[in-house]
Amino acid sequence: MTDKLGYLKETTSQTAGPYVHIGLIPQQAGFDIFETNFGNVAVGPKTAGQRIRIEGRVFDGTETPVRDVLIETWQANAAGRYNHPADTQDKPLDPDFRGWARAGSDFKTGIYTIDTIKPGIVRGRRGRPMAPHINFWIAARGINIGLNTRMYFADEGEANAVDPVLNLIELDTRRKTLLAEPVTRDGIAVYRFDIRLQGENETVFFDI
């Protein structure tokens, strides 16, 4: 259980399996059990910031949309601060924004959507600013350990150009896998963010 220094070992990851919806988004599994449900809407009526929708699909190595995937997002508020005690940046907290959302892809189309706000710039290591980004975590049947990636905004060219994480990615084609392109639909900014688990345009995943 412990090593020579007395450290414990992290519990081993196992796949979320095909029925992840039962535990984490039971309404999508087809039944109603909890009084409060977590979902894909991260914003309330009083949340500060520009409303956006993130929309996309997750593709497997055969270019088939994964229709049983679970996606969670974690992000800073519009001022660029995380709603967590470790974030001590001198910026306002937003009491109406937890910063987290959870979505299951549609069983037929594989499309997931997240309704949220565009995050602000967050201070990174050594004070270097990180461009607005949303942290993604992906779990599904066939995924043995949850995958971490980040979504950046294609219309934040200046901030992206100096982002310390994007700049770790040498190949431009790989860096582009993290950029979501904006389109406007019904007056709301929609960012299209497809994730490729494998293959020619495999998304950059991080070991964080």
Add this chain to the structure above:
Amino acid sequence: MSSPAGAHPAQASAEFFQRDRSIHPPAYTPGYKTSVTRSPRQALLSLQNSLSEITGPVFGHDDLGPLDNDLIRNYAKTGDPIGERIIVHGRVLDESGRPIPNTLVEFWQANAGGRYRHKKDTYLAPIDPNFGGCGRALTDTDGRYFFRTVKPGPYPWRNYVNSWRPAHIHFSIFGSGFAQRLITQMYFEGDPLIKACAIVNAIPDPDAVDRLIAPIDLNASIPLDTLAYRFDIVLRGRRSTMFENRLEGN
């Protein structure tokens, strides 16, 4: 939601120990066939932790209902669900052995016959009208959680033609930072199907498998009422050095 209280401030502000990937299943495990097309083939890009990784969502009692950790009652319509009544309990700790308080633990499982309440489950074992199969709990100040349920049954699945999952409960745990996010499965002591399972056998380290097997805990059982199993969960540890000192020092 306005006052994050997920973790002790000194513990919550430092970066995480690097994840030891040798105790986790790799992405590509051909014995578990679905992983073949869902496994990234490029190397993961290693990131030193920033605020984006050391922070994570904070949950509170407002997020939960009073029956959320009682799977015997939380979907009961006409009576108790069929099955062996069990308690599952344990602590959520980090790799330094420190408890992780106020963290969200979610769990889901098949019913006693091995059937899930899910549109996609077509196993011929019956749905139990009194069993939903999911619940959640927040750890207390010592990192403890518990819930009551019925023991899930094993079930067949399409991997090989004769593949069966051992009895198991799925767990989702948050921790105090997004880099600790974990989904796993708990197995039951003595189950002969564990060693034949392709999903279990995706784990390269036998000791890591052992840690997913919950021993029966007679001391925590309720006599004449409910058996107990103990399942402790360990999430990644945090350095004790304050994050800010390391970052700003350049």
